[in-house]
Structures are given as C-alpha cells and as structure tokens.
Amino acid sequence: MSTPPSMDYAVKTTALGKTYGKGDNVVQALKAVDFEARCGELLMIVGPSGCGKTTLLSVICGTLHYDTGSVSVFGQDLARLSSGKLTAFRGKNVGFVFQQFNLIPTWTALENVTVPMLLNGSSRASAETAASALLKEVGIGDKLNALPSELSGGQQQRVAIARALVHEPRLLICDEPTAALDAASGKKVLQLLKERACRPDRGVIVVTHDSRIFPFADRIAEMEDGQIKAMHGPGECQSLYV
C-alpha cells in the first residue's frame, strides 16, 4: 500500500497508547493504535462498550493526554503544543458534537451557537449573523431565541451541530451523536452531517453504537479492546450490522 502525502490526512496516529489508573487498577484503554482519518470522508468508529472509542476521540482532539506514540492533526503534532496552544488549536480547528448535546441551558439556541466564534475572537454581531444563518440551514431558523429546554432532542442536536460548524473547523468530532435520539431524528442528524459537514477539506469522525446509521459512513473503523480490529471500506458499510 502506498502512503498518501500526510496533509491528506485529517488525523493520523501511530502506535498510540493510553492507560488509565495505577497499580492493580490499570486499564489499558488504547494499545498501539495506528489509525487515520482522511479529509473529505465521514469515518465512523464502532465497537463494543469499553473498547476505547471515547478515549481515542479525546486523545485525537487534544482533550486527553496520551502516554505513548503520536497524534497529528492536519500535520500538527499535538505533543508539540503547550496546553494553552493546544486549547487554542482545538478552538480554531475542531468542532464537537456530544452525546448529551451540552448546550448551555440558560443560553438561547443562537447564543449557544455563537460560542465557538466568540472564543475565536469574533465580534458578537458577526458571530450572531453567522450563527443565525447556520441555524436556518439546519432547520431551526424559527427557534433562534428558544432555550434548549424548549427544543426537542433532535432539534437540540441540530443546534449542537450548528455550534460545531459555525467557526468552520477542519475536523468535526461526534461522540454518539444519535444515542439520545429516536431512530427518525438520528437519521435526520446523520443526513444533516453528511450534507453540511462533509467537505473535501474537512475530516469528520463519528463514534457510534448505532448500527442504523452505519450506511452513512464512508469508512468504518471497528475497535475492540483498545485496538483497531478492522477497517471497512465504502462498499462494506451498507451491509455491516444492518
């Protein structure tokens, strides 16, 4: 297999290792993981509970320290960044969609979506313009000033997706984006991700248990016990687990 130039990779890890705890309680969550996510694709990471999916995701986006190996995101070795630089790098380049949405309950949909832009130094006015345009795109245009509690789960996840995309990050990280949603809403969320998030210059990684959404993947990484067990290409995703 020939290696494509590194810049085509959104994320590349080599021999990545991570252990939790000490002594008798040591858990080896990642065991020398070699893994890459490419620009322009929607990559899913699947596997049984406790196999290390969330750990891998946390390390990739720089919210968790790893022990061995290396991670590079768009060619940037994360180990070379100080913690402050890493936070700024994450703020600029990574968008997040969480299982629990994590929308701030006292802020309106619009305000929640402006946050990544505000954190990147945009003015309130420009952040609100971009946020409301994006919310219209994801179909929440009429609920800009609603609080998260006034929205359904599916609508909240749409707001969260808008929040993850508003600052045009190059990497989108989604941890179980459909776990808190019913089947129909889950499908709609994935459709939205597929249509709005996937771009040639952006990597999208979705961790999921939900086999109903496997067909949306371009590739699927199957994890087991801290390792990548298999990679499935575009042809296989339709048939996996369905």
Place this chain on the structure above:
Amino acid sequence: MLRLALKMLFGDRAKYAMLVCGLSFCALLMSQQTSVFCGLLLWTTATVRNIRVPIWVADAKVEQVNEVVTMREVEVQRVRSVPGVDWAVPLFWSILQARLPDGTFQGVQLTGLDSASLVGRPAKMLEGRIEDLQLPNAVIVDQVAIEKFAKRGIRLHVGTVFEINDKEARVVGICETERSFLGQPYVFTTYSRALQYAPLQRKLLSFILVHPKKGTPVPELVHRISTLGGLRAFSSDQFAWDTLIWYVRNTGIPISFGTVVILGIVVGIAIAGQTFYLFVHENMRYLAALKAMGAGFSVLAKMVVLQAFTVGFIGYGLGVGLAALFGNAVLRKGQPPFYMPWQILAFTGVVIILICLFSALVGLIKIARTEAAMVFK
C-alpha cells in the same frame, strides 16, 4: 463571553437568589451590627458633646466621662491659677432619682451648670429660655425626659413640678440633647442648686470645665493642668476617645457584637462559598464543554470571577441598603443607637470582596482540576 457568563448566572434563578440572599444577609448583619456597636459607643460619650467645652478637668483617678470621682471645690481656684486659663467653671454631674407626680421614681442625670455663666448649657432649647434657670427651683429637662414621663402617662411641660431628694424641681424649659448610653434624661440646673438636690457629701465637684486663653494651645494647657497634681485634664476629643476605649476594654459590648459580626461572616462564607461551589459544580459539564471548544483557563476564570463579583456587588448593595433603611427608621425613633460611618461600608465591602474571592477561587480550583475530556462522559 462575559455577557453570556452573566446570563448563565441570572438564568439559574434558584442559585442566583440563594447567593444574593447569603451575601446580602452577611452584609446586612455585618454593617447593621457594627453600626449599632458604633452608635452604642458614641452614646457613651454623649455628655462630652452635650456640654461642649474644649477642656475637661477631673480627679486624677477618672478614666472616662461617665465616671465621677468628686473633688473639693478649691480645685477650681487651683485650675484658674494655671497660666493660659481663660476661664474655669465647676460642673456637677450625677445620677439621682427624681420622684414623679404619680409617686414613681425615675433616674436622671442631674447636671449643675456654673450659676453665673451657665457654661455647658444645652445646644438647643425647644421651649423656654435657658436664663430661666436662675428662677427658684428651676430645672430644664430634655426630650428624653418627655419620653420617659410620657411612658408613665405624665405629660411633661413647662410648669410641671417633680421632686429630687424631696426638693421641688420646677420645669422652666425643654431642651434637646444627644441621647446618652446611660439612658436617663438630662436635667439641667445651676451648680449651687444641684448641690442642694444632691445628698450631702464632703466633696461634690464632679468636673471643672476650662477654656484656654487665646493663643494657648489646648494640648499645652491640658499638660499644664495635669502637672498640678491630683487632677487630670483632657481635651474634649481625648476625653471622648478615652471613654470609647474604656468601654471597649472594660465591657462585654465588643465581644457580643464581634460574635454577631463573625457569625455574619461565617454564614456569608458558608452560604456563598457553598452555593457558588454548587453552581460551578452543576455547570461543570458546560464549563468543560466550553473548555473542549477552546475556552482557555483565563476565559473561564474571567467568567467565574465576574459571576462571583456580580452576586457580591448586588448582595452588598442590598445588605448595606437594608442596614441603612434600618438605621434610618431607628434614628427617627432615637433608639437603638446607630452610627454608620463610611469605614463600616468600606469594611463590609472588603469582607464581601474576600468572600467573593474565596468563592471564585473554590470554583476556579474545580475548573482547573477538570479535564475537558469529561464532556464525553
């Protein structure tokens, strides 16, 4: 982000209310209690301000104005002979029992002024003329006497007659005085008549009131009189301060008020610190999400500090405002004492700031210890 930080705070109504209540309670307790304390201390020196002379001379054993060690009257002559003395007059001051027309008794602060000059006369007459003190058996009473008599159903007015030590006292005027710590009304009369009211004693002179000659500085004269031997002179400021300090040292007043103030601080820290910790704790998911999305520690710190100081500011305003309202109501009634100099406001403010800093610190430590990775949990 800071605007959103405030929205985060105000949006959580229950905790916001709790924080503001805790801090305003703390500010109220502290400022109100210290003001009552200061007011009470101020009351102890009321006589100094009611008599209004630059220099007081007393027996060498006297430490404060509410304590009398009687002197022989010749001491007035000795003081007059000190160079730099413009005038020196005797003052009689003692607590005596007055017998009211209904047969009950009331303690009064009988104050005998030098008959010729009436030095030490009340600053403000509400009714009658001070000169009428020269009439037979004449006394002038203050507004406190009217209150006290009224409580027994006696309407005190010019012409009312009561008794002190079986001797008649006829009210010829009503004056306004600053209320004193002892609580008894002031009854003014002349020095010589005061001696007749007083039980017979070998020595009867309470204080000597002195005015320096033009060009003689008060401290200088105070020093000269004090070196006469057997006497102690005070400038009026010094006498007031010595009295305050005497009460702080020799009574339980500071301890009882101090306890309440410390209680206020402890309650404030407990409620505010704990609620704020809870506030941060419950928002930890969201703060961690912000951290994941690129909010550095300094951004989160600014948010938390702003939140802490906002509740601090509002709590302080409410607490001190309530204390001032209380003070206003109380001052109109005359008691309990209340005196709120700016130092009390500053002191309360500093304590509230410290509580806010403490609360913010508790929250910040929690934030610093949290890994952004927890958002995935």
